[in-house]
Amino acid sequence: VGTIASLGKDGLEVQRRLLTDLGLAVPPISWHASRDTVAEYVSVLGLLSSTLGKMANEVITLQKTECGELEEPFKMGKVGSSTMPHKRNPMYSEGVVSLSKIIRSTVPLAIESMVTEHERDMRPWQAEWEYIGKVSNMTDAALTASIHIFTDLIVRPDNIERNLYMLKGLMLSEAVMMKMGQRIGRQEAHEIVYEAAMKAFEKGLPFKTVLLEDKRVLDNFNVDEIDAVLDPHNYTGSAGCFVDRVVGPSGKC
Template identity: 45%
Template sequence: MACNMLDSLLFRNVFSTPTMRKIFDDKAILQNWLDIEAALAQTQAELDIIPKEAAEEITRKAKVENLNISEIEEGINAIGHSLVPTLRNLQKVCDGNYGEYIHLGATTQDIIDTGFMMAIKRGFQVIYQDLRDVEEAVLQLTDQYADTVMAGRTHSQQAIPITFGYKTAVWASEIRRDIERMKECRKRDFVGELAGAVGTMAGFGDRAVEVSDRTILRLGLDIPEIAWHSSRDRMAEIVSVLGMVSCTLGKIGNEVASLQQTETAELAEKFKKGAVGSSTMPHKRNPVIPETLHTLARLAKSSMSASFESMFSEHERDGALWKIEWKSVNEVVILTGAIAAKAKKLLGNLTVDPERMRRNLDLLKGLMMSEPVMLKLGEKVGKQTAHEIIYEISMDTFEENADFFDKLKENKIVSDNISGKELKELLDPTAYTGKSSYFAHRVSENIKRARLNDESA
């Protein structure tokens, strides 16, 4: 049985996805290592460094199903080394003496770094595509609700009106920046590592650079200009970018949950009959995915922070800090994968209630529109004076639970300077959304153009 949330039969689909688990499970990581050893042997055979027959045999046997994983586990426990038991197991299944040519010139960190980078790149690609799907869903909301008026909120209190399309345009703009950061990351961070004991490639012989470069390209990774055993900035950048993706989507989830509260009820996660919100309150419809996005984003941020510890690696290699990445970097990728997949489901099926948005605009009985009244009065008496006057009227209105229009009319300075007809117009929330619609459409159009330049995952 699993002993962590990422693999738990009970909880794994909260914290991870089947796709991410498949990318990072033991068999997948072992197969990555075997693929590296096979690619290295093939390159060395092409360069007449080892016999062609050895490379063919190593490649033929470098399949995880040919190895005894229990023996590998026992070997790791017995000798305290993370890779040698795998190499011994592979050597044992190779016919003849061909197993002697395995791992020629490489060091353990070469294989583990490159193997993890292969997995991280695959996970990153899945997240990239899911995030583009999330963006598409948010753009649809932006276009559909560009003119749908709702309350803008600051400090969790009603402020002045916006449109729901404006709100989602802010989300979309941030998501687009996340996507652009991911694209930049893909250009420079997914490199392999075959540099030998201290990075000088001494063990690879005279054609060392060619051996390393050809092997790395075989594995679908980019070539680094120099060894990165103790330079962990690429890993730090990857987790930073994914951490930002997680926090973007976690923030959106938290806001959806807030707007799903009974007293607000402007948004809701799509409800599926049979879903249960409480073991004791049958009526509950809880914001399951929105809350989960928030939860997982906090966890991803925490693992992202831990990943930075490896940037303090000493000398040419540092086993202590390097091993932190084995846990933290993979967690960031897996958690972000779950977040992106869940966000796609949430935002592609979001329930929006424009009528409730409109009713909520009247909760303060006109007080939401204090700003335009103040600005209009300020044209006659000065802005600061108008602020003081409208402040006093607003506080009285609030304390008395009165109608703002009536309290304004009672004030002589206001009534002397603003007619009743003008006040009615100033108190119309649908007429005071500023450039909400403009920004919604501008963001949508800009992102649609940018999407044409995206590479496929």
């Protein structure tokens, strides 16, 4: 605290020994004067909780009945609604999203507290006493809930497969355009595929059916080639590599 003038020439040694006993590193300056450490800590919590919130929000979206690709861990006794017994709501994920909103809302307050008057302005401390402990506990709660969610996350491959074909092939319009563009040029390919896609949308037809009705397509593709390019399993790109980069043991692919 301060200049440690009261301890004379032993001040720095007393500081070192005390912090060593506490398992802490020796800071370059007192925390009273240097506010960036506190702001950085809260900012990291804000970043962490926002990432958890994003992940949890994805579970909420993909657990919706009309999608049904993911689901929070479930066991008998977990109640989703007091009035609709069939409901299996993503309650843990909802909690994580709510916590993340509260946590990141404190980041501007922490940064605001960096601007103080001289070296020992007590005004920011009193605000920090109010929120630092709370956001620390909230982050712990969000982490605990997230570990529960993603350790036993329920994945429904059949629904994922079903959703791939929901647009009757239209999801692969880019693949068709890029393949056709290699033979007739990208701009002309875009125009042909656009027309076919809009027709398929308007009439509710399979994309393949509309493509096969267009002579310009048949002049450049046979049926087997169209089937191959409309297979979503053939158009995953580097998705697997990107997953390995993010969560793989080496971070490389």
